[in-house]
Amino acid sequence: xxxxxxxxxxxxxxxxxxxxxxxxxxxxxxxxxxxxxxxxxxxxxxxxxxxxxxxxxxxxxxxxxxxxxxxxxxxxxxxxxxxxxxxxxxxxxxxxxxxxxxxxxxxxxxxxxxxxxxxxxxxxxxxxxxxxxxxxxxxxxxxxxxxxxxxxxxxxxxxxxxxxxxxxxxxxxxxxxxxxxxxxxxxxxxxxxxxxxxxxxxxxxxxxxxxxxxxxxxxxxxxxxxxxxxxxxxxxxxxxxxxxxxxxxxxx
Amino acid sequence: xxxxxxxxxxxxxxxxxxxxxxxxxxxxxxxxxxxxxxxxxxxxxxxxxxxxxxxxxxxxxxxxxxxxxxxxxxxxxxxxxxxxxxxxxxxxxxxxxxxxxxxxxxxxxxxxxxxxxxxxxxxxxxxxxxxxxxxxxxxxxxxxxxxxxxxxxxxxxxxxxxxxxxxxxxxxxxxxxxxxxxxxxxxxxxxxxxxxxxxxxxxxxxxxxxxxxxxxxxxxxxxxxxxxxxxxxxxxxxxxxxxxxxxxxxxxxxxxxxxxxxxxxxxxxxxxxxxxxxxxxxxxxxxxxxxxxxxxxxxxxxxxx
Numbered sequence: 001x002x003x004x005x006x007x008x009x010x011x012x013x014x015x016x017x018x019x020x021x022x023x024x025x026x027x028x029x030x031x032x033x034x035x036x037x038x039x040x041x042x043x044x045x046x047x048x049x050x051x052x053x054x055x056x057x058x059x060x061x062x063x064x065x066x067x068x069x070x071x072x073x074x075x076x077x078x079x080x081x082x083x084x085x086x087x088x089x090x091x092x093x094x095x096x097x098x099x100x101x102x103x104x105x106x107x108x109x110x111x112x113x114x115x116x117x118x119x120x121x122x123x124x125x126x127x128x129x130x131x132x133x134x135x136x137x138x139x140x141x142x143x144x145x146x147x148x149x150x151x152x153x154x155x156x157x158x159x160x161x162x163x164x165x166x167x168x169x170x171x172x173x174x175x176x177x178x179x180x181x182x183x184x185x186x187x188x189x190x191x192x193x194x195x196x197x198x199x200x201x202x203x204x205x206x207x208x209x210x211x212x213x214x215x216x217x218x219x220x221x222x223x224x225x226x227x228x229x230x231x232x233x234x235x236x237x238x239x240x241x242x243x244x245x246x247x248x249x250x251x252x
Numbered sequence: 253x254x255x256x257x258x259x260x261x262x263x264x265x266x267x268x269x270x271x272x273x274x275x276x277x278x279x280x281x282x283x284x285x286x287x288x289x290x291x292x293x294x295x296x297x298x299x300x301x302x303x304x305x306x307x308x309x310x311x312x313x314x315x316x317x318x319x320x321x322x323x324x325x326x327x328x329x330x331x332x333x334x335x336x337x338x339x340x341x342x343x344x345x346x347x348x349x350x351x352x353x354x355x356x357x358x359x360x361x362x363x364x365x366x367x368x369x370x371x372x373x374x375x376x377x378x379x380x381x382x383x384x385x386x387x388x389x390x391x392x393x394x395x396x397x398x399x400x401x402x403x404x405x406x407x408x409x410x411x412x413x414x415x416x417x418x419x420x421x422x423x424x425x426x427x428x429x430x431x432x433x434x435x436x437x438x439x440x441x442x443x444x445x446x447x448x449x450x451x452x453x454x455x456x457x458x459x460x461x462x463x464x465x466x467x468x469x470x471x472x473x474x475x476x477x478x479x480x481x482x483x484x485x486x487x488x489x490x491x492x493x494x495x496x497x498x499x500x501x502x503x504x505x506x507x508x509x510x511x512x513x514x515x516x517x518x519x520x521x522x523x524x525x526x527x528x529x530x531x532x533x534x535x536x537x538x539x540x541x542x543x544x545x546x547x548x549x550x551x552x553x554x555x556x557x
Binding site for chain 2: 071072074075076140148151180220228236240243
């Protein structure tokens, strides 16, 4: 936490009237053999030199975004009596994980023009350049990405989940599911007033496999032949061992 | 107890995997099938990505088949010569199958193809075996009428004859080679060992005695699936060792139990049980294709076209 405060102070040039001071329960997520998801606790305060400005209350948005990757979305249709994939649309980039937590309903916290600029809402995090001419309703493919990922808890819209007291202290916790991919998770915090962003803060959460998981993963990528042979050796050995144990049991 | 699979990148219950491995292992030992045709769909169902399920299942089949074949070697019910001929065909077929698989993956139709293959082959084979075993049981109940030995048809007219002593056959190597290739292709596409196709083919096409069929098919499956595992590990990086170990710990013990159950059952009973199971899996898959899925859209890695 101290590190972030120092970082913040270094960056906090004369700048704006209201700034974020952030703390996090962890800046790294270690994927171990018994990894079963992780809860990230994010808390912080608003630093200001003067009194709280009058007007609409200050709001907070916390967004955590996993590494983006291109996707192919396919749609099934009934042909010849069975359901088969027909149309497909390429999505240029969709985050593998995306959670947005706000201190009030999303529409109240952020205007749509500001969302276009900062790309905070879930749909704006998905980049889709264009669908083939044969597909008329490409929008429904993007919606499908959101629906499928939401069902897997990979996309989360947590409206009102940020606790914000006295327009100064805020805290929230975001549950990351077990099926995380590795990479740097971009974490953004926005302060908004009347739907406009007044301050932003950005940091990274590092999601990494560790220990045996790390070792196996690296081996499978860097020495695939050795990895494959090792897998086979384990298989053959277990097959033999089980046979030997059972033969032994039968003799006794 | 939850465990994170490093390659599949999902977290699953370790005991569930051990249990699945055990049950499928028992079936594998009983019928001489790798069990992949049951395990692969089950793995999809618990949320393992299909590519990882197919590749890892190949690795697991190596273990359960090896465990099973040892028991058969001791009882001298493995025809090594026939196994080797089938294997040569199998390796060629597996390589061809991977090519077809990668082509269809690019077209986005691989799921459909895999499922249609399952429905078609499981349906035909299951129905044939079921009827045949039923008839055999009925005949054996009537006294004095022993079932007739396989007829000498066109298969015996082919050249390149070879003597398969363990099977008591003197036939051309061409039919076993073709069976091997066909099974290899299907094995690679469907992510299975192919025993459920090979076993009936050996009984009905090649006329091998049922006793020898199981051990010989296990022998062939070991090498074909080992080849497939290496192919997947080096090209797609989709073999999950943690998943494989959990499945095979359950699987190898299951296979030992299954082999012993198998020797106690009569050949006809064994066949009819396998037929029922094959038909059940077939019915389930056909049902899924015909009923409207709850989610019409699916996400896949890019690079589709």
